[in-house]
Amino acid sequence: MRVVLLLVVCLCWQAVVNAQTQVSGRVTDKAGKPVPGASVGIKDSYDGATSDSTGHYRFTTEEKGVQQVVVSCIGYQLWEQPLTVEGAALVLDIKLKEQPSELKAVVVTAGSFEASDSKRTTVLNSIDVATTASANADITAAIRTLPGTQQVGEKEGLFIRGGSGEEAKVFIDGTLVNNYFYSAVPDISQRGRFSPFIFKGTVFSSGGYSALYGQALSGALILETIDLPERTEASLGISSVGLSGGYQYLNKKKTFSGGASYAYTNLLPYFALVKQRVDYFKVPAYHGADANFRWKTSKTGLLKFYGTFQANRLGIRTADIDSASLKNAFGLKNHNLYGNLSWREKLGDDWHIYLGSSFSTNRDDIQNQLQNRQNEQQDIDGLPWNIKTFDALVKGSLTQVKAVLERKFGGLTAFRFGGEYQYFHDDLSYTDTLNRHNIINDHFKAAFAEADIYVTNNLAAKIGTRVEHSSLLDKANLVPRVSLAYRLGKLGQASLAYGIFYQKPEKTQLVIDPGLSYTRASHYIANFQKVTATRTLRIEAFYKKYEDLVKTYPALNNNGYGYAKGVELFWRDRKTVKYVDYWVSYSFLDTKRDYLNYPYSLTPNFAAKHTASLVVKRFITNWKTQVNASYSFATGRPYYGFRYNAGASKYEVFDQGDTPPYNNLSLSINYLPNIGKQNSKTFVVWVLSVNNVLNQQQLYNYNYSYNGLIRQPVRPPANQFFFIGCFFSFGVDRSQDIINSNL
Amino acid sequence: MKKSLLLIAVVLLTVGSFAQSAKYSTAMKTQIDQLAAAFGNNGFPALANNFERIGDAEKTQWLPYYYAAYATVMSALIEQNHSKTDAIADKAEALIGKAESLAGAPNSELYVIKSMIATAHLQVDPQNRWMQYGQVSADNIEKAKQADPTNPRPVYLEGQSKFFTPEAFGGGKAVAKPIFEKALTMFSDFKPAGELYPTWGKESTEYFLSQCK
Numbered sequence A: 001m002r003v004v005l006l007l008v009v010c011l012c013w014q015a016v017v018n019a020q021t022q023v024s025g026r027v028t029d030k031a032g033k034p035v036p037g038a039s040v041g042i043k044d045s046y047d048g049a050t051s052d053s054t055g056h057y058r059f060t061t062e063e064k065g066v067q068q069v070v071v072s073c074i075g076y077q078l079w080e081q082p083l084t085v086e087g088a089a090l091v092l093d094i095k096l097k098e099q100p101s102e103l104k105a106v107v108v109t110a111g112s113f114e115a116s117d118s119k120r121t122t123v124l125n126s127i128d129v130a131t132t133a134s135a136n137a138d139i140t141a142a143i144r145t146l147p148g149t150q151q152v153g154e155k156e157g158l159f160i161r162g163g164s165g166e167e168a169k170v171f172i173d174g175t176l177v178n179n180y181f182y183s184a185v186p187d188i189s190q191r192g193r194f195s196p197f198i199f200k201g202t203v204f205s206s207g208g209y210s211a212l213y214g215q216a217l218s219g220a221l222i223l224e225t226i227d228l229p230e231r232t233e234a235s236l237g238i239s240s241v242g243l244s245g246g247y248q249y250l251n252k253k254k255t256f257s258g259g260a261s262y263a264y265t266n267l268l269p270y271f272a273l274v275k276q277r278v279d280y281f282k283v284p285a286y287h288g289a290d291a292n293f294r295w296k297t298s299k300t301g302l303l304k305f306y307g308t309f310q311a312n313r314l315g316i317r318t319a320d321i322d323s324a325s326l327k328n329a330f331g332l333k334n335h336n337l338y339g340n341l342s343w344r345e346k347l348g349d350d351w352h353i354y355l356g357s358s359f360s361t362n363r364d365d366i367q368n369q370l371q372n373r374q375n376e377q378q379d380i381d382g383l384p385w386n387i388k389t390f391d392a393l394v395k396g397s398l399t400q401v402k403a404v405l406e407r408k409f410g411g412l413t414a415f416r417f418g419g420e421y422q423y424f425h426d427d428l429s430y431t432d433t434l435n436r437h438n439i440i441n442d443h444f445k446a447a448f449a450e451a452d453i454y455v456t457n458n459l460a461a462k463i464g465t466r467v468e469h470s471s472l473l474d475k476a477n478l479v480p481r482v483s484l485a486y487r488l489g490k491l492g493q494a495s496l497a498y499g500i501f502y503q504k505p506e507k508t509q510l511v512i513d514p515g516l517s518y519t520r521a522s523h524y525i526a527n528f529q530k531v532t533a534t535r536t537l538r539i540e541a542f543y544k545k546y547e548d549l550v551k552t553y554p555a556l557n558n559n560g561y562g563y564a565k566g567v568e569l570f571w572r573d574r575k576t577v578k579y580v581d582y583w584v585s586y587s588f589l590d591t592k593r594d595y596l597n598y599p600y601s602l603t604p605n606f607a608a609k610h611t612a613s614l615v616v617k618r619f620i621t622n623w624k625t626q627v628n629a630s631y632s633f634a635t636g637r638p639y640y641g642f643r644y645n646a647g648a649s650k651y652e653v654f655d656q657g658d659t660p661p662y663n664n665l666s667l668s669i670n671y672l673p674n675i676g677k678q679n680s681k682t683f684v685v686w687v688l689s690v691n692n693v694l695n696q697q698q699l700y701n702y703n704y705s706y707n708g709l710i711r712q713p714v715r716p717p718a719n720q721f722f723f724i725g726c727f728f729s730f731g732v733d734r735s736q737d738i739i740n741s742n743l
Numbered sequence B: 001m002k003k004s005l006l007l008i009a010v011v012l013l014t015v016g017s018f019a020q021s022a023k024y025s026t027a028m029k030t031q032i033d034q035l036a037a038a039f040g041n042n043g044f045p046a047l048a049n050n051f052e053r054i055g056d057a058e059k060t061q062w063l064p065y066y067y068a069a070y071a072t073v074m075s076a077l078i079e080q081n082h083s084k085t086d087a088i089a090d091k092a093e094a095l096i097g098k099a100e101s102l103a104g105a106p107n108s109e110l111y112v113i114k115s116m117i118a119t120a121h122l123q124v125d126p127q128n129r130w131m132q133y134g135q136v137s138a139d140n141i142e143k144a145k146q147a148d149p150t151n152p153r154p155v156y157l158e159g160q161s162k163f164f165t166p167e168a169f170g171g172g173k174a175v176a177k178p179i180f181e182k183a184l185t186m187f188s189d190f191k192p193a194g195e196l197y198p199t200w201g202k203e204s205t206e207y208f209l210s211q212c213k
Helices: A002-017 A126-130 A139-143 A268-273 A507-512 A735-741 B002-035 B044-058 B063-078 B082-103 B108-124 B126-147 B152-164 B173-189 B202-211
Strands: A021-029 A039-042 A048-050 A056-061 A065-072 A079-085 A094-096 A112-116 A168-172 A175-177 A199-205 A219-225 A233-239 A242-250 A256-266 A279-295 A302-319 A327-347 A351-371 A390-408 A414-431 A435-456 A459-470 A475-488 A492-503 A519-531 A535-551 A557-573 A580-594 A610-620 A625-634 A638-645 A650-658 A662-671 A682-691 A701-704 A711-714 A721-730
Touching (some): A139 A219, A175 A390, B044 B082, B108 B126
Parallel strands (some): A168 A219
Antiparallel strands (some): A039 A048, A039 A065, A168 A175, A199 A219, A242 A256, A256 A279, A302 A327, A435 A459, A535 A557, A557 A580, A701 A711
16 A cells, blocks of 8 residues: 555656746757758757747757757757756757758869769769760760860860860879870871770869869869779670670679770771771771779778770871872871779778879871872972871880878868879880980979868868979979859859969970970969759859960970960750750850960960850650750861071961861760660660761861962861761669669 | 565666656657658658657667658658758668667668668759669669568559659559559558557558559
């Protein structure tokens, strides 16, 4: 009985103890705007509530004494404060601080286009690259539909904002790629050596790029290879220009993958069907083999290797410009080996380490001959004919290592620093009427530091510096790189960037005069950008100042200079027209420079004043087909005939003008017949593409005869290019992916 | 007397701990009962907060975090403003991670939520994300089926996926219908492992089945 009584007393006592206290108030952000959906509660108890659309909350608690109030909300920092709870109703207003987050924070974007598969907000990604109609799966060709680039068809390279093709460099997994493009052929631009499908991320910078990179006056294309593939698969491709096959293995634990592939390209059947302007006495043929492995060395560590070996040859014969009956035959054999090994790992909670290394060696074996009508070698004394027959053997290798350490601070603020070492070894032999053989070596070292500073979610700065030294030039340089980004309204942001960029003169110039110094460019960029999930608007204005450019007369010197300024526009929209994704880019460029053999400051022949591109893509579900179109336009580029005036010992312009405008409409169709087939283990893509559908005449430049009396237009080898191919992958059921994409 | 005191102490302790677990299951049941109604009034964020508070206070139970993750991913899936979806889905991911570490090992119900989280990410930009998230979502449906072949929820999710897929891609109502029918049978036979264990999905399956006619 007594026990029961006690029990009753106890329970009553508990009830008394459990008397409730009401807590209420309002949750706001720093600006005083209500924060709905915030969880307000007493720590280690069930008691709490969620703020409503006006930020108000109310709950009751049975707890007593000093309690910890915890407030959490997505996008805001955790809020905690002790509170004495005694039974009387309490009012507690809470101000939350925004959580710096990658999704909401401003990003420093001046000058750069990020195209990555890993980040959630991107301008372009690798599928976009592969499905741009005019590109034929060449990365730089797709990049040419972005603002800031020129439609140059007679020479490889990215011609960015009044810069020449040599002024843009390509980096793979952090390290410089020495021979990104297939070796140069006179008046015919070459593709990049690397398939877009080995990369998961692309950053295209048309100026003001990070201090982690250097030696590019105009811009950088920064590519990141894929991590582990999705699964084991074999692939096979057959197209109008060749065959390819590969195998990629992934272990069950998804910690290791390895693979190899081989591709053979031969244009013989294609050239038999589609007439070319130039006479190919050796039809272009390419062998390419690659191998890779990726190994998860720990939960956070990844070791990646990618290597490729390529061998190719071609020979073209064109009419000799200095004589009516003679021909000029150019033959090229190229071997290229490239390997890249990189490792990244997290050290503790705050540190990241990145180590990269690469080795490449390239060999161009060039034979040029002056030939008669019977295609036999013809020797004629006297300029210009006696130097038209020559042999050149150009060998070059690049060995490099790079290390970057990154320390992350609260939020997105980070500090990174590191260094790189590059060893360039170039061996050039050239024989015409004389024998010349030169070997040049350069030990190039750089150290860099960079900080990402997030003052708030609305204001960010990237401040960096870089110091470089070249043993060949025996000169060092130190440069600043600064950019700022400020958020305007909910979706807009404004950015500013400034930086100084140095670049070594070309090796063909250094061979003649190793006493040359760095060329130099200063970039000033202002940018406005507005991004939603389905639309992107960018407007960018820039001013670029060139100093110490290389001039080739009276002797090699660094007295060249120039400027470039312009405005660019980019608009991408996936919303307005249903099922259609399109982007438009426009560039206005005003540039002049005095370099090489220019007699005075001129707009270079690779710079058009107005350039525009429209790219449209649409997937037609019922046909299982994606249709892509692109249209590029550029106003005429200037051309010049230069003649050396021995009396005045300088070059003079004896002819000049503008080429006709450039127009190119391209179409491509991707047909995916196996989409949605139940349990299909084979995935097939048919690709059909036509470059320059309207067969518009394209004229890039003029070549002049030695005496200046004859000029020949520089045109593409054929107006149009047709491609048909079929690509299979086995052991993969991708239909599920596509099904899910339509959820 | 001493004996009585001891007895009292024991009784008090027992009552106390019994009261505690009763409090837990009562609180959980109250919240779980509100989940069905949350579709209509978007009560998911508030319920997610309540479940998370219970999980934080209990410290050893995985079910509160499981339900917190479920309510969070549901609010991500019905969020109309796609610029918010990723952050909400990330929150659900963090919660399901807590549930998984408390459960000790992944189980069928956890895979179900993981599949839904991937679907939420996918919804933001299907065209560009299907390669990554479509795969994750499908993989987790498979894992959920393997971990518990009697669980009807992965089957329901599979039916839903087919339902929203165009016929040209091997989806459509006709394809989805038998899957929903299978899921419905499985729901009738399904025995939850305990009274607080997940049972949701039957009403939605019935709804989709009615739409398949």
